[in-house]
Amino acid sequence: MPELPEVEVVRRGLATWIVGRRIEDVEILHERSIRRHLLGGEDLRGNLIGTTVTDAVRRGKFLWLPLADDDVGEVGREPRFALMAHLGMSGQLLIEDSSAPDEKHLRVRFRLSEGTGKPLPDELRFVDQRMFGGVFLAELGPTSDGLPGGLAETPLPLIPEEAAHIARDPLDPAFDVEIFHRRLRKRRTGLKRALLDQALISGVGNIYADEALWAAKLHFARATDTIRRNETARLVEACQQVMLKALEAGGTSFDSLYVNVNGASGYFERSLNAYGREGEPCRRCEALGLQTTIRRDVLMKRSSYTCPVCQPRPRNGRW
């Protein structure tokens, strides 16, 4: 499941291989993957064809490619539109040559102009088995979000309206722990629910939420309005540490032509401490000579994994 590190790996691949290329054609193989483009497939095609990708930007799990219009007078100006993508659960953005056979779950094909110099793959493909993800055209809004977890001054580039409600992620240099702490304390919910709320802190999904909570020795049901400043700091550091480690593991091959999200996340599984480890020993306890096993609970219809010793359940917790 692509969470922030996996999406960042994809972003780097796109920044390396797609920026500067022109979109020559768009082929939509499944309408569902463009459902968030309300004006439909023909509108999407018409708006994309002839534009040039100027950048690859990410916030949380949202990814977008700002586009310059080739029309006279538009080149060189700040892009006003972007091709927005969300990978959902199973989405991939693959950079491939048109000679490569179509993937079984190929949903949208973007044919690209040739780059300068050596021959480059001429297609960007959106592949998505479960179709929770999608692509669409977004209008870029003003820079000053001043909002979700952010500082007043927002560095470029512009943010699509559809992502304006998404908070800063823990790897964003402008992520502000103090603002996050204050907003967290105002919540009347459990800690993991808050972590998964993209309007409060973005990029954290079910897997890294469990990993960060384990690393910070905090329970998912801990009431957010009782969180202390040093606990928030510990949690944010845990999020950063876990995500940076995953990024390090998956980001090493970002210049590969084949940007494979699943391949990247496959590596991460080997270094998980909590997620998916029900019944297996807690590594931290094990090092201390204790025989504790990770337990699984169901929260929000999703699995949550904790160490009952490192992460004791709070008395007045909120599930």
Next chain:
DNA sequence: CATTCGTCCTGATAGC
């Protein structure tokens, strides 16, 4: 207003 729930989707897997 804040918070929580239900829904979308497909393929792997378990159980009979």
Next chain:
DNA sequence: TGCTATCAGGACGAAT
């Protein structure tokens, strides 16, 4: 063998 049931999860609109 082949059928059905269950599970996985991000985001968003609906319900509370």
